[in-house]
Amino acid sequence: MxxxxxxxxxxxxxxxxxxxxxxxxxxxxxxxxxxxxELMLNASNIALVAFNRYNPVDHAGxxxxxxxxxxxxxxxxxxxxxxxxVYRLRRSVxxxxxxxxxx
Amino acid sequence: MSVATRFACTGGLFGASRLTAPRTPADPRGKAARxxxxxxxxxxxxxxxxxxxxxxxxxxxPAVVSAPASGGEPAxxxxxxxxxxxxxxxxxxxxxxxxxxxxxxxxxxxxxxxxVAVASRTPMRSVLGLLGVVLSTAGLYLLLRAELLAAIxxxxxxxxxxxxxxxxxxxxxxxxxPPPGERWLPVRFLAAVALxxxxxxxxxxxxxxxxxxxTPLPAGFGTTAGLGDALFTTYLVxxxxxxxxxxxxxxxxxxxxxxxxxxxxxxxxxxS
Numbered sequence: 623m624x625x626x627x628x629x630x631x632x633x634x635x636x637x638x639x640x641x642x643x644x645x646x647x648x649x650x651x652x653x654x655x656x657x658x659x660e661l662m663l664n665a666s667n668i669a670l671v672a673f674n675r676y677n678p679v680d681h682a683g684x685x686x687x688x689x690x691x692x693x694x695x696x697x698x699x700x701x702x703x704x705x706x707x708v709y710r711l712r713r714s715v716x717x718x719x720x721x722x723x724x725x
Numbered sequence: 726m727s728v729a730t731r732f733a734c735t736g737g738l739f740g741a742s743r744l745t746a747p748r749t750p751a752d753p754r755g756k757a758a759r760x761x762x763x764x765x766x767x768x769x770x771x772x773x774x775x776x777x778x779x780x781x782x783x784x785x786x787p788a789v790v791s792a793p794a795s796g797g798e799p800a801x802x803x804x805x806x807x808x809x810x811x812x813x814x815x816x817x818x819x820x821x822x823x824x825x826x827x828x829x830x831x832x833x834x835x836x837x838x839x840x841v842a843v844a845s846r847t848p849m850r851s852v853l854g855l856l857g858v859v860l861s862t863a864g865l866y867l868l869l870r871a872e873l874l875a876a877i878x879x880x881x882x883x884x885x886x887x888x889x890x891x892x893x894x895x896x897x898x899x900x901x902x903p904p905p906g907e908r909w910l911p912v913r914f915l916a917a918v919a920l921x922x923x924x925x926x927x928x929x930x931x932x933x934x935x936x937x938x939x940t941p942l943p944a945g946f947g948t949t950a951g952l953g954d955a956l957f958t959t960y961l962v963x964x965x966x967x968x969x970x971x972x973x974x975x976x977x978x979x980x981x982x983x984x985x986x987x988x989x990x991x992x993x994x995x996x997s
Binding site: 625626630631633634636637638640641642643644645647648649651653654656657658660661664667668671672674675678680681682684685687688689691692693694695696697698699700702703704705706707709715 | 821824825828831832835836839840842843844848851852854855858859862865866869870871873874877878881882885886889890893894896897916917919920923927942943946947951952954955956959960963964967970971973974975977978979981982
């Protein structure tokens with residue numbers, strides 16, 4: 623337990639990613655679904671930075687983690703804007719209530 | 726399988742059972758799900774699965790592996806790598822023990838925060854769970870010598886994204902948000918099975934713990950200068966493309982929320 627290596631970080635990333643995936647398919651609240659997406663992106667960042675730490679020939683992992691942070695910020699901005707627009711239209715943020723494209 | 730691994734599996738399955746537990750305890754389907762989870766947890770915890778794992782059994786006596794470990798000591802034989810690693814890290818900037826303690830704090834914070842973020846009933850608490858994950862991750866970045874990324878994580882994630890989430894939740898009047906669904910979804914059970922399967926897969930990983938290697942780092946690794954050098958030479962094109970993405974996201978967010986879209990037109994038409 624006292625010798626922390628790469629596998630520990632990967633395990634944590636797997637935990638967080640699975641929690642986010644479970645939350646995304648489980649929760650019907652659009653805001654919490656977005657939070658779950660953020661969790662998954664964070665988990666991928668942990669894995670990227672950990673891989674980079676244990677193979678430090680360049681900064682590839684950290685650079686990609688930085689890109690993922692920026693993409694997550696953009697995704698949160700657009701996603702929350704969509705939630706606000708849907709709330710104006712339907713007075714609800716439940717993903718069940720937005721099924722116009724369900725066919 | 727060591728005692729710690731079994732505890733971890735049990736904890737994971739308990740969490741999975743909480744995820745699948747329906748709100749009404751009298752639901753027979755919920756009872757069936759609980760019984761199934763109980764059986765699954767019994768299989769995972771009691772089965773000598775570790776004995777069948779070649780990675781764990783390699784280099785150690787099979788009898789030792791299959792026997793339950795006593796005193797909390799892992800049952801597998803510690804390889805010489807661990808002792809070598811200890812000797813190496815003793816002279817490093819940060820002792821292995823301090824690193825491990827800090828790592829487990831970050832681990833606990835991230836896992837608990839993720840659970841709160843996914844399982845809480847109110848969105849605001851969920852966002853606070855996300856904040857816990859983000860801050861724990863920033864601490865882990867420091868452990869991984871990604872100093873600039875840790876700062877960016879706190880500034881961008883905790884300072885901007887989480888605050889934006891909280892802002893939108895308050896804007897949407899939290900009282901208007903309905904409680905989460907009461908229905909028992911089969912997908913919930915599938916998700917719990919997937920989670921249990923992950924823990925099962927992770928069990929040999931957990932048993933392997935302690936075989937980490939300490940890689941020597943080049944000078945300037947993870948600092949602002951080092952990462953900035955990589956960003957503006959090797960990754961210049963993706964970096965610039967990212968600025969276009971952020972610009973598009975800004976324009977899109979403004980266009981969607983301006984209220985001049987379909988909702989606004991429909992509202993005006995209905996009003997006139």
